[in-house]
Amino acid sequence: MRFFKRIVWGAPMMAIALLASCGSPANPTSAATSTSTPVPTFTATETPSAAPASTAAASGDELRGVATTVYPACTPANCAGDAMFTTCDASSSGPDVFAPCPLTARLVTQLKSEVDGVASAPDPLGGGQDPEWTTESVTTMPSSAGGIAHVVLGFGAGTAMERYDLVVIVHVSQLLVDDIDCTGTDPTAGDVYADGWVARSVCTAH
DSSP states (O other): OHHHHHHHHHHHHHHHHHHHHTTOOOOGGGSOOOOOOOOOOOOOOOOOOOOOSOOSOOOHHHHHHHHHHHSOBOOTTTOOTTOOBOOTTTTOOGGGTTTTSOBOHHHHHHHHHHHTTOTTOOBTTTTBTSOOBSEEEEEEEEETTEEEEEEEEESSTTSOOEEEEEEEEEETTEEEEEEEEETTSOHHHHSTTSTTHHHHOSOOOO
16 A cells, blocks of 8 residues: 555656656656565475385295294193194183284184184194194295295104195284185185184195
């Protein structure tokens, strides 16, 4: 508004000056001027986004860690004799029997359904009613989605070895087992979610 008023008030004076000068150019200093204030500019910045749960493939060591948690070393409380390895649920009981195990909720539900109401049910993680072994070996196949841990359990040379494939996935920044197969079988027909898992859970056929 100040700029507008200065122009209006100065108009009569400018007219008189023009008449008196008989056409001579107006004095540039008599015209109203204004100084424009630079409008601040802002550089757009991206809003940081949350990092994904996992951006790299699981390592072989990580998959091996999952496998040896599912089939851990024995303790005096859960093994007898010369046994050195057992299952993660060996010392547990009740509704949270699989709490010590790195398993997805989906797999826990399936394993419980396999043994509910079964008298003297074998351990659905393998090994029958007495899941104990003296030897264990693990090989891994990492992938961006998790990977597979191949686990071989047994009692040494000359004995039937149990062979399991643990299908590991990334879930909420954790590596968890989501499925179990007997190594060498068709997972679409013989995994833990197929009927009759308990009957074939001692994977010694292959």
